Amino acid sequence: MNVITKWRFVRILLTTGSLFIGWILFSGNFVPASLIIGLCFSFAVAVLTYGIFIDEKEADRKGLLPRFHILFFYLIYLLIKMYLASFKVLFNVVRGHINPRVVHFRTKLKSDLARVILTNSITLTPGTITLSIDDDHLVVHWLDSKTTHSKYAGLLIKGTMEKMLKRTFI
Amino acid sequence: MTLDLAFDLVVFLFLGSSVLSLVRVIMGPTSADRLIGLNIVAAQILAILVLVAVKEGLHVYLDVALVYDIFGFVGLLAITRFFGKKGDL
Amino acid sequence: MEWIVYGFLFLGVVFNLIGNLGVLIFPDVYTRLQASSTCTTTSVISVFIAAMTAAGLSAVTGKIFVIALFFFVSSPVAAHIIARYAWNKEIIPWRRTGGTVKTEEEKNE
Numbered sequence: 001m002n003v004i005t006k007w008r009f010v011r012i013l014l015t016t017g018s019l020f021i022g023w024i025l026f027s028g029n030f031v032p033a034s035l036i037i038g039l040c041f042s043f044a045v046a047v048l049t050y051g052i053f054i055d056e057k058e059a060d061r062k063g064l065l066p067r068f069h070i071l072f073f074y075l076i077y078l079l080i081k082m083y084l085a086s087f088k089v090l091f092n093v094v095r096g097h098i099n100p101r102v103v104h105f106r107t108k109l110k111s112d113l114a115r116v117i118l119t120n121s122i123t124l125t126p127g128t129i130t131l132s133i134d135d136d137h138l139v140v141h142w143l144d145s146k147t148t149h150s151k152y153a154g155l156l157i158k159g160t161m162e163k164m165l166k167r168t169f170i
Numbered sequence: 171m172t173l174d175l176a177f178d179l180v181v182f183l184f185l186g187s188s189v190l191s192l193v194r195v196i197m198g199p200t201s202a203d204r205l206i207g208l209n210i211v212a213a214q215i216l217a218i219l220v221l222v223a224v225k226e227g228l229h230v231y232l233d234v235a236l237v238y239d240i241f242g243f244v245g246l247l248a249i250t251r252f253f254g255k256k257g258d259l
Numbered sequence: 260m261e262w263i264v265y266g267f268l269f270l271g272v273v274f275n276l277i278g279n280l281g282v283l284i285f286p287d288v289y290t291r292l293q294a295s296s297t298c299t300t301t302s303v304i305s306v307f308i309a310a311m312t313a314a315g316l317s318a319v320t321g322k323i324f325v326i327a328l329f330f331f332v333s334s335p336v337a338a339h340i341i342a343r344y345a346w347n348k349e350i351i352p353w354r355r356t357g358g359t360v361k362t363e364e365e366k367n368e
Contacts, residue, residue: 123335213299
């Protein structure tokens with residue numbers, strides 16, 4: 001059994017686990033029949049879709065498994081920041097003074113999962129929306145723009161989030 | 171008692187504002203504007219379902235809310251895929 | 260305990276109304292999308308927190324938590340899908356004109 005086959009089995013197992021967690025969360029009961037059916041179907045779906053869920057080149061344990069205690073603090077930080085930014089957008093709407101710009105910047109994060117979480121956090125905090133991402137190059141629409149300088153805008157938008165994510169995914 | 175009244179008020183207010191956001195669906199110049207309006211309406215209906223489920227004690231409504239959320243998301247994906255460029259998303 | 264429920268319900272209503280107002284008055288797709296993203300995430304999550312507090316510690320709270328988690332993931336993805344759709348259709352973003360500082364493209368015009 002060579003390395004590629006082994007990695008394929010690990011990918012199928014990881015996909016089955018994630019789907020099974022989703023099944024338990026969505027169905028919400030622990031009857032044995034439900035668990036068995038869920039396991040069978042998540043394995044069947046995992047065999048079909050493991051190539052999309054985890055890419056073959058992403059053979060990096062630390063890129064896939066985050067450190068959960070920092071991730072927990074990150075979620076709380078994100079929730080607080082979401083409320084603060086919402087008040088900013090609220091004042092922008094009431095005053096009617098907006099200055100929208102499109103800014104480009106790069107991110108230092110390496111793993112795909114970390115990049116997805118960073119883009120979703122940028123979209124989730126009101127006032128900024130990710131328009132497009134190409135490898136490590138992000139295009140962001142900014143509602144109340146203060147600068148168009150690439151490095152400074154990146155620091156203002158993703159500053160603390162990128163630092164925390166870098167510590168989460170190493 | 172007053173909690174029930176507050177929940178009722180919020181449910182009707184969300185219902186009214188979802189009608190307000192239907193204006194954008196009707197008069198939006200591009201198809202993206204209409205999608206934004208539909209997205210807002212879906213979110214407000216989701217909030218209404220959860221509030222009614224908690225107020226009346228009908229737990230079935232929570233399952234309805236979950237499936238409604240999932241299907242709204244899939245529907246949005248299908249619409250953008252249908253109107254967008256080929257081989258995109 | 261009741262005052263937390265009232266506070267979050269009030270926050271949800273305020274964000275919802277302002278989001279709807281923003282969608283109606285803003286000038287183009289991207290700015291409308293900003294207002295709608297504010298409305299949908301913050302107001303609906305406020306309402307969820309209020310509902311969870313009102314329901315107390317039971318199975319209902321867990322189910323609402325699952326719905327909130329799914330909404331927390333699916334809402335920014337939906338906003339990103341719409342933004343990317345508009346960006347790929349090459350809709351040009353609206354810009355404030357008549358400011359004191361002019362950029363390169365405005366000078367060329």
